[in-house]
Amino acid sequence: MRYVYADNAATTAVSKTALDAMMPYLTEHCGNPSSLYSIGQTAHRAIEKARQQVAAAINADKSEIYFTSGGSESDNWVIRGCAELGKKKGKCHIITTKIEHHAVLHTTAKLEKEGFEVTYIGVNDKGIVDVNDIAAAIREDTCLVTVMFANNEIGSVQPIEEIGKLCREKGVWFHTDAVQAAGHIAIDVKKQNIDFLSMSGHKFHAVKGTGVLYCKNGVKLPNLIEGGGQESGKRAGTENVPGIVALGAALEEACANIDKNAQKVSALRDRLFEGASKISHSRINGDTEKRLPGNFSMCFEGVEGESLLLMLDAVGISASSGSACTSGSLDPSHVLLAIGLKHEVAHGSLRLSIDENTSGEDVEYILEQLTPIINRLRDMSPLWERIIAEDKGE
Numbered sequence: 001m002r003y004v005y006a007d008n009a010a011t012t013a014v015s016k017t018a019l020d021a022m023m024p025y026l027t028e029h030c031g032n033p034s035s036l037y038s039i040g041q042t043a044h045r046a047i048e049k050a051r052q053q054v055a056a057a058i059n060a061d062k063s064e065i066y067f068t069s070g071g072s073e074s075d076n077w078v079i080r081g082c083a084e085l086g087k088k089k090g091k092c093h094i095i096t097t098k099i100e101h102h103a104v105l106h107t108t109a110k111l112e113k114e115g116f117e118v119t120y121i122g123v124n125d126k127g128i129v130d131v132n133d134i135a136a137a138i139r140e141d142t143c144l145v146t147v148m149f150a151n152n153e154i155g156s157v158q159p160i161e162e163i164g165k166l167c168r169e170k171g172v173w174f175h176t177d178a179v180q181a182a183g184h185i186a187i188d189v190k191k192q193n194i195d196f197l198s199m200s201g202h203k204f205h206a207v208k209g210t211g212v213l214y215c216k217n218g219v220k221l222p223n224l225i226e227g228g229g230q231e232s233g234k235r236a237g238t239e240n241v242p243g244i245v246a247l248g249a250a251l252e253e254a255c256a257n258i259d260k261n262a263q264k265v266s267a268l269r270d271r272l273f274e275g276a277s278k279i280s281h282s283r284i285n286g287d288t289e290k291r292l293p294g295n296f297s298m299c300f301e302g303v304e305g306e307s308l309l310l311m312l313d314a315v316g317i318s319a320s321s322g323s324a325c326t327s328g329s330l331d332p333s334h335v336l337l338a339i340g341l342k343h344e345v346a347h348g349s350l351r352l353s354i355d356e357n358t359s360g361e362d363v364e365y366i367l368e369q370l371t372p373i374i375n376r377l378r379d380m381s382p383l384w385e386r387i388i389a390e391d392k393g394e
């Protein structure tokens, strides 16, 4: 049986480049970067090289890059940090969107309990935020606007440069969760007016448990972890040297190939859409243009997403119903509800996230398997019977 991994938005395999780069730091270059002897300094230099690679990838300065344990940590740190700074100036209002990752939404929910006010901006039926809605929501006491670069479930890419420009003009800080974008679509923090940005290594072929927070120079973001002087004293603790080295190498490689990969991957994704759209009572979720190259998201009526995933798994296809973080819960995805889908439609969602390692044969295999599986599930579904009866006007 063929095996097709189509869940790269949940996590990716470590690339050969990243693995080769990190290996020596697990063995011979095992020193503590804070130690003064040479193997310690070798490790220190490796971290600084990775910091430079990350800075170059997003047009930032090396001094603006902080290594973290991942996207969730970066999101938590920056949102809580800005809230703390805002509160000191009497600014207790935060603006975000209804389609953010839970690392953002659960953090803002916690802040609401602590007395902050949060405005959740909606999106259009393609999952795109309107800059005018953000402009209308900004107040005197707004301390932070946080809008994700690209959505992890439906792939919609937000008008980041315009939002950044607006926030600059209004003197409000702007953070973007760029976990899905980094290494996949071009990022330029200067051109796009971004003050803070989160990334995660395992979404671009580095290691799980590694991430980055970019924080523009001049902002005195509160420390996250007290202790030693690592990460300019802002996040103490001996660095994950191999993980950081892998992250720098993987991001550099992804950015060097960004156009080539995007072209290849989006062509495969469009073939998936073309094939799967032949299935009746289906819909594409998200914007077909402003979209991550590797993101495919559709809903199939009369199908239960979880059953679909299990049946795809049985034929060697790893897919997702949306977000890895909402699976296990019976509630439909907050993102699919935000684009206006009814509960029963949102339940039949399928996300495939492919990348440059996906082949044309993989895509054809998915399409070959998908149609009969959906037909089988529909044959067993009372919901589908009802849909068909309604179609006939019964």
Ligand SMILES: *Cc1c(COP(=O)(O)O)cnc(C)c1O
Pocket: 009, 010, 069, 070, 071, 072, 073, 101, 103, 148, 150, 151, 152, 177, 179, 180, 199, 200, 201, 202, 203, 209, 210, 211
């Ligand atoms: C995966 C993901 C995160 C969480 O990143 P971790 O490194 O797994 O903590 C945050 N935001 C988005 C958009 C993601 O896709």
